[in-house]
Amino acid sequence: MELNSLGFLFFFVAFFILYWFGTGGRIKLQNILLLAGSYLFYAVWDWKCLFLLIASSAINYFLGIEIGKTENEKKRQVLVWFGVLYGILSLVYFKYTNFFITSFIDAFAFFEISLNIHTLKIILPLGISFYTFRTISYILDVDKGKIEPVTNWINFFAYVAFFPCIIAGPIDKARTFVPQLEKKREFDYSMSVNGLKQILWGLFKKVVVADNCAEITNHLFADYANLPSYLLLLGAFLYTVQLYTDFSGYSDMAIGIAKLLGINVTINFNYPFFVQNVAHYWRNWHMSLTSWLTEYVFTPLSIKFRDYDKWGIILASIINFVIVGAWHGANWTFVLFGFLHGCYFIPLILRGRMNKKIPKIEKLPNGKELRNMVATFLLIMFTNVVFRADSVSHAFSYLAGILTQHFVVNVADIEYLSLIKLSILLVIILVFFMLEWKGRAKECPLYVILQNRSRYLRWAFYYVLIVMIFLYVGEEQEFIYAQF
Amino acid sequence: MERSQVLEEVNEIFKDILDNDEINLTDTSTADDVEEWDSLTHIQLVVAVEKHFDIRFKSKEIQSWNNVGEMINSITEKIQ
Numbered sequence: 143m144e145l146n147s148l149g150f151l152f153f154f155v156a157f158f159i160l161y162w163f164g165t166g167g168r169i170k171l172q173n174i175l176l177l178a179g180s181y182l183f184y185a186v187w188d189w190k191c192l193f194l195l196i197a198s199s200a201i202n203y204f205l206g207i208e209i210g211k212t213e214n215e216k217k218r219q220v221l222v223w224f225g226v227l228y229g230i231l232s233l234v235y236f237k238y239t240n241f242f243i244t245s246f247i248d249a250f251a252f253f254e255i256s257l258n259i260h261t262l263k264i265i266l267p268l269g270i271s272f273y274t275f276r277t278i279s280y281i282l283d284v285d286k287g288k289i290e291p292v293t294n295w296i297n298f299f300a301y302v303a304f305f306p307c308i309i310a311g312p313i314d315k316a317r318t319f320v321p322q323l324e325k326k327r328e329f330d331y332s333m334s335v336n337g338l339k340q341i342l343w344g345l346f347k348k349v350v351v352a353d354n355c356a357e358i359t360n361h362l363f364a365d366y367a368n369l370p371s372y373l374l375l376l377g378a379f380l381y382t383v384q385l386y387t388d389f390s391g392y393s394d395m396a397i398g399i400a401k402l403l404g405i406n407v408t409i410n411f412n413y414p415f416f417v418q419n420v421a422h423y424w425r426n427w428h429m430s431l432t433s434w435l436t437e438y439v440f441t442p443l444s445i446k447f448r449d450y451d452k453w454g455i456i457l458a459s460i461i462n463f464v465i466v467g468a469w470h471g472a473n474w475t476f477v478l479f480g481f482l483h484g485c486y487f488i489p490l491i492l493r494g495r496m497n498k499k500i501p502k503i504e505k506l507p508n509g510k511e512l513r514n515m516v517a518t519f520l521l522i523m524f525t526n527v528v529f530r531a532d533s534v535s536h537a538f539s540y541l542a543g544i545l546t547q548h549f550v551v552n553v554a555d556i557e558y559l560s561l562i563k564l565s566i567l568l569v570i571i572l573v574f575f576m577l578e579w580k581g582r583a584k585e586c587p588l589y590v591i592l593q594n595r596s597r598y599l600r601w602a603f604y605y606v607l608i609v610m611i612f613l614y615v616g617e618e619q620e621f622i623y624a625q626f
Numbered sequence: 627m628e629r630s631q632v633l634e635e636v637n638e639i640f641k642d643i644l645d646n647d648e649i650n651l652t653d654t655s656t657a658d659d660v661e662e663w664d665s666l667t668h669i670q671l672v673v674a675v676e677k678h679f680d681i682r683f684k685s686k687e688i689q690s691w692n693n694v695g696e697m698i699n700s701i702t703e704k705i706q
Contacts, residue, residue: 286690441665445685448669455666497664 143186144621145306145395146345153183154399161403162329173296173323176403180303184268187309191267194232199302201228202277203295206284210291218285225281229274236266241472269308271469271626275434276302280316282438289317297323304405306396310389310623312410312430319405327404337401339588342607344394347387348621349611351574354567355384361558363530366540370551374544381530382523383571386414388622389428394586413582415575416503418514420486420521421496431469435462455491460484470529470626475537479529486521570614632679632701636694639674643667653695679705 143149157179165171185192205225212218240261250257280301283289292298301319362369362377369377393410400407414427424432440462447454460481467480490496503511524541531537553559581587592600637651644662657663663671672688675681675697681704691697 286686436665441689442685444665444669445672445688448673451670451673452666455669491666494666496666499661499664 143183144624145309145392145399146348149186153179158402167326167328169324169326170296172327173294173300176305176323177296177300177303180300180305180308183305184303184308188268191265191270194267194270195273195303196299198229198232198273198277199299201225202280202302203292203298205281206291206298207293209281209284222281222285226278229278229281233270233274236264236270238468238472239264245474268624269310272311272313273302273308275313275431276316279313279434279438283315283317289320292316292320294324304400306399306403307407310392310396310621310626311428312393312396312408313434314408314430315434318408322405330404333401333404336586336589337398340394340398340401340586342398342604343586343588344391344398345611346607347391347394347574349391350614351570352384352388352391353615354563354570355380355387358559358564358567359384359530363536363540365558366536366543368551369543369547370549371544371547373551373553374540374547377540378523378527378544380567382519382526385526385529385622386411387574390414392621392623397585409585412585413578415519415522416515416579416582417518418500418511419490419495419518420483421490422500423518423522424483431466435466439465452491455496456488459487459491463487474534475528475531478534478537479525482525482528486525627702627705629698629702632698632705633694635678636675636698636701639678640671643670643674651694653693653698655694656692675701681705 143153157175161172161175161179165175181192181196184195202225205221209218209221209225212221243259243261247257247259280289280292284291292301297320298316300323301314301316304314304319307314359377359381362373363381366374366377390411397407397409408430410428410430412426412429414423417423417426440458443458443461444455447457450457461484463480463484464477465480466483467476467478470476470479487496507515527540528534528537531540553561553564577587577591581590584590588604592603633651633653637649640649640651640660640663641647644660644667646660646662649660651660657668672683676683679701681701683700683704687700691700
């Protein structure tokens with residue numbers, strides 16, 4: 143049941159009516175409904191793994207209470223470590239066991255020793271990377287006193303399983319999410335209108351932009367050996383746009399749906415291509431993951447390595463980004479992707495520019511700002527080839543192809559590329575980024591665009607978006623981040 | 627050493643490391659109040675403070691500070 147499917151629409155309409163009109167505004171009933179709805183949503187995807195989700199919630203719920211009660215520092219640390227290790231090990235087991243086994247076999251095969259070990263049949267529980275990060279942050283925050291242990295189990299379980307965000311985030315921290323479940327929620331008209339606008343924008347991003355890019359990039363990445371460098375560059379460009387619109391489109395829908403339920407979910411993307419350097423990019427891309435890692439990995443590591451001055455920060459950055467990469471899945475491509483991003487930070491750290499506040503661009507960027515934006519985009523595009531590739535050798539061949547495959551093909555001879563369709567898509571992408579630029583002051587461009595114009599004009603624009611979603615729908619693609 | 631004197635010395639360290647003579651710290655100052663104070667310079671500030679007072683903070687202690695006042699508390703606890 144994807145968020146952009148008809149099945150979800152029926153589920154959500156029924157849920158929405160029950161939530162606001164069937165509960166009489168009682169918080170407890172609303173939270174029970176949130177939990178039941180989240181488990182139903184999860185069970186439709188993957189009922190077997192629901193038990194793991196419940197078990198993880200229960201373990202962390204009791205651990206949180208126990209950590210809150212324990213005054214003996216040593217015992218407390220044992221409990222904290224148990225919670226953190228439980229999360230990490232369950233991620234490692236479900237995501238990486240077979241990766242370790244095959245890497246081990248490959249390493250021995252390199253020395254011409256063949257090992258008779260087989261990979262295991264392990265299914266990847268849906269959303270495990272997202273809900274595990276939620277529970278780990280909760281345990282660490284209880285330990286640091288940033289949140290009181292949650293004693294209402296329904297609220298805690300609903301936080302871990304909250305259905306709009308369970309599959310692909312955003313990764314909310316309990317300290318901002320749970321207090322919202324404890325407060326009375328009343329239907330807020332303007333918040334709901336904003337939610338609907340954000341869902342519409344998210345749907346447009348996913349269905350019109352991302353899925354149509356995917357139709358082309360899937361072919362270009364498979365057929366790369368026969369393509370000239372300019373088409374490989376096109377593939378890298380379109381995939382970068384696709385990854386952004388797919389994932390941020392999902393986040394917009396999740397945030398919009400939560401708004402319809404009166405809940406504010408943390409922002410996940412803040413126009414990440416309108417940035418001046420890679421550090422600036424990461425402050426605006428997948429922000430809930432970045433802020434998680436900054437708080438629980440990068441900061442403690444940089445403090446630990448503080449005697450090594452900037453080199454300590456560089457080491458902390460590289461470790462941090464290798465974890466960011468590996469978090470995405472069990473493939474060396476993700477590790478390499480993270481490592482490269484870590485390396486992008488080296489010049490910024492050495493020149494003291496990692497976290498320099500960057501002045502806002504008022505109307506249009508000047509020459510230097512534009513140059514920085516384009517250069518950053520190219521760096522991101524280059525690493526996204528590694529992110530998209532099936533293997534490291536695929537990534538290298540693709541990138542080498544960009545540099546070496548200087549021949550010309552007649553695009554009309556390539557059966558999966560239609561020049562007209564491609565031109566329409568490029569125009570849509572151009573208009574899309576212009577709209578994003580115009581609306582970049584707010585979380586969603588639709589909060590800004592045409593807001594001071596007549597209602598008719600505004601609605602005409604919304605209808606254009608809706609019609610495009612129906613007419614220009616690309617081949618349906620699973621959300622990229624749902625596999626992580 | 628008086629608490630106010632610790633604050634004064636920390637203020638000098640901030641001026642020196644952040645290369646800004648206009649810094650005027652109070653107990654409630656945070657990174658939001660000082661332009662040059664970011665996560666990178668924060669680490670340099672911590673190291674400079676440790677060297678100056680010849681003390682060593684615990685990682686958890688550093689992460690628990692919410693403002694300059696809490697940092698001064700940690701320092702005064704250690705030098706007494």
